[in-house]
Amino acid sequence: xxxxxxxxxxxxxxxxxxxxxxxxxxxxxxxxxxxxxxxxxxxxxxxxxxxxxxxxxxxxxxxxxxxxxxxxxxxxxxxxxxxxxxxxxxxxxxxxxxxxxxxxxxxxxx
Amino acid sequence: xxxxxxxxxxxxxxxxxxxxxxxxxxxxxxxxxxxxxxxxxxxxxxxxxxxxxxxxxxxxxxxxxxxxxxxxxxxxxxxxxxxxxxxxxxxxxxxxxxxxxxxxxxxxxxxxxxxxx
Numbered sequence: 001x002x003x004x005x006x007x008x009x010x011x012x013x014x015x016x017x018x019x020x021x022x023x024x025x026x027x028x029x030x031x032x033x034x035x036x037x038x039x040x041x042x043x044x045x046x047x048x049x050x051x052x053x054x055x056x057x058x059x060x061x062x063x064x065x066x067x068x069x070x071x072x073x074x075x076x077x078x079x080x081x082x083x084x085x086x087x088x089x090x091x092x093x094x095x096x097x098x099x100x101x102x103x104x105x106x107x108x109x110x
Numbered sequence: 111x112x113x114x115x116x117x118x119x120x121x122x123x124x125x126x127x128x129x130x131x132x133x134x135x136x137x138x139x140x141x142x143x144x145x146x147x148x149x150x151x152x153x154x155x156x157x158x159x160x161x162x163x164x165x166x167x168x169x170x171x172x173x174x175x176x177x178x179x180x181x182x183x184x185x186x187x188x189x190x191x192x193x194x195x196x197x198x199x200x201x202x203x204x205x206x207x208x209x210x211x212x213x214x215x216x217x218x219x220x221x222x223x224x225x226x227x
Contacts, residue, residue, distance in 0.1 A: 031213040041198055043218040044112070050213065086153060092209040096166035098143070098155035 003027065004089045006101030013108050019074040021104045023087035030092030032070050034061050037084040037103070046072070046085075077108045113137060114203050116219035124227055128189040131224075135182055135203030136217045141165065142184040143204070143216070144176055148197035159184055160207040191226045198223050 005024045013019055023032065034046040047054050047061040049070065054061050058077075063070040074081055087101040113136030123129055135142050144156040146169075155168030159178035170176075173191075178184040188195060198221045206214040 030209065033216060035218075041223070042220045043200060043202075045202075045216045045218060048213060048215045088153070090208065090213065092213065096158055096208040097168060098145075100153040100155075102152050 003099040004101045011106045015110050017077050019077050021072045023070045025068050025089040029089045031090045033088040034072050035086040079108045082107050112217040114217050114219035120223045122225045127191050131186040131222045133184045133201035139203035141204045143202045144186050145200045146197050196226045
């Protein structure tokens with residue numbers, strides 16, 4: 001069983017659409033990271049969350065600790081948002097561990 | 111630019127060989143994390159160093175080892191390479207040690223693409 005489940009696996013949207021990507025995890029975490037990976041392979045960290053909500057430009061990330069669920073929203077999507085989005089659950093404690101979702105491949109069509 | 115430098119960008123080698131991947135963290139960051147991304151396994155956490163000491167271990171094979179030097183750069187050594195070790199290897203750095211209360215954002219390098227033939 002995966003500690004982190006991410007959905008959907010693939011997403012195609014028209015430019016301007018509102019997009020939501022979901023991430024669920026199975027145990028308590030210290031932080032949840034949302035990562036963006038472009039076709040060239042490079043990874044950019046978008047958000048690190050341990051509670052509540054964060055916003056950066058057109059991107060919004062939320063986390064519900066009780067429900068063990070996080071969402072990444074993209075408002076007014078643009079073709080340059082096309083990338084793979086990965087959630088990563090960070091379990092701190094006696095030993096740090098990262099568990100990654102399988103990623104959501106987003107394509108935004110002009 | 112994340113400020114994290116990984117070298118080399120590409121590496122092609124034969125089975126049974128040994129390679130060393132290098133990572134220089136962003137200035138001021140004390141933690142270095144290593145990750146492997148393969149087509150069939152996705153991203154996996156390998157190991158973390160904080161201020162020169164091993165902090166956490168993930169799915170790192172015994173054939174792999176790492177260290178962090180006094181200047182905080184880190185090296186990942188992969189030996190007795192197998193075809194299945196072909197992957198993208200990323201390092202990331204952060205300021206804090208992680209744990210339950212000392213989380214800080216991650217800064218990723220551009221990765222080293224390893225091809226084992």
